[in-house]
Every structure is written in C-alpha cells, then in structure tokens.
Amino acid sequence: MARDVESGKFLPGTSGNPGGRMSNAARRLRELMEQDVELFYAQLVAGAKEGDPTCLKIYFDRILPALKPANPPTQLPALYAAANLTEATRAVTDAIARGDLSIEDGQRLLMGxxxxxxxxxxxxVKRAIAGIQAKLGIKKETGDDV
Known part of the structure; x- marks a missing residue:
C-alpha cells in the first residue's frame, strides 16, 4: 500500500483496502441487518414517514433511486448520408443546435x-510506412500488424 511519506495518506489511486474486504464493523452491521431485513425496512420506512433526514436519504438513494432520462432513438438522415467525417460531425452538431438531439447523445456520437x-x-500512417518500406526495400517484420 503506497502512502505519502510526509502525510501518511494514501496516494491518489491507491486503495487503503486493496483486497476489497469489508471492515469488521461493516460486516457485523450487515449480519445484523440480514437477521431481520423486514424489521430494518419497516423502521427505515417509518423514519422516512416521520421526516427523518437520514432515513429519507437512504430511502430515496437506495430503495427509490432517481430515474435516468430515457432518450428516444433519434434518426439523423444527414449523419448516414455524410460523405466524410467532417459532414458527419456537422450533422451531429446541427442536430444538437436544432434541439433534435440531446447534448449527451450528441456528445456520445461525436466521441464515436x-x-x-x-x-x-x-x-x-501504417499505409504510409508500408509505402516507404516498399520504396526502400525494407522487408516487413511479422507481427507488425498493429
């Protein structure tokens, strides 16, 4: 486990629990909850109904998570008709500007x-290198396909 020498804190990207093992306290809590899930759930719901902020947060975060927006499929004929990548990019950005395509969907298309x-x-680049090698009479090594 890599730690910063001065602060003793874990370095970014380094886990303090590399095995992913649950702590003893977390394991005991889980065991207690599993013994009577219905009672735990009933208490959670009762607390939420009484307005307990912690119960409300747990309820809405875990039991009733936020719905993710479902974007209906969008047809972009200009994208399919594009003769090159510049036209394809323009078709996507135009669709975003017109409101025919969400920014998120447009971003995913542009990433593609x-x-x-x-x-x-x-x-x-591979074709250019192969052309140069052919002109120089350099034999291509096997395994250079990537």
Whole structure:
C-alpha cells in the first residue's frame, strides 16, 4: 500500500483496502441487518414517514433511486448520408443546435466519430510506412500488424 511519506495518506489511486474486504464493523452491521431485513425496512420506512433526514436519504438513494432520462432513438438522415467525417460531425452538431438531439447523445456520437478519426489516422500512417518500406526495400517484420 503506497502512502505519502510526509502525510501518511494514501496516494491518489491507491486503495487503503486493496483486497476489497469489508471492515469488521461493516460486516457485523450487515449480519445484523440480514437477521431481520423486514424489521430494518419497516423502521427505515417509518423514519422516512416521520421526516427523518437520514432515513429519507437512504430511502430515496437506495430503495427509490432517481430515474435516468430515457432518450428516444433519434434518426439523423444527414449523419448516414455524410460523405466524410467532417459532414458527419456537422450533422451531429446541427442536430444538437436544432434541439433534435440531446447534448449527451450528441456528445456520445461525436466521441464515436472522434474514435473513427483516430483509427483512420492510424491506418493512414501504417499505409504510409508500408509505402516507404516498399520504396526502400525494407522487408516487413511479422507481427507488425498493429
């Protein structure tokens, strides 16, 4: 377990519990709760009905979580008709601007287009290297496909 020498705190990204094991207190609490789940639930609901803020938070966070927005599928004919990635990007940004596409969905599409750009750039570099190697008479090593 990596700790900062001066402060003794765990370094960012380093777990103080690398095995993921539950603490003894947490394990005992879970065992008590499992012995009578119905009673625990009834007390939680009763506390929530009385307005207990902790019970309300637990109830709404765990038992009745917030609904995630469900965006209906969107058809973007301009995206499918795009002749290149620039036109595809423009189709997505135009759809966001018109309100035909949510910002979140548009962002995911743009990330996908960005990934496609990176793959195409990678392929283009590989082709260029292969062309240079062919002109120089350099034999391609096996396993250089990636």
């Amino acid at each position: 287009i960005g990934a496609t750009v990176r793959v195409e750039e990678h392929d283009e």
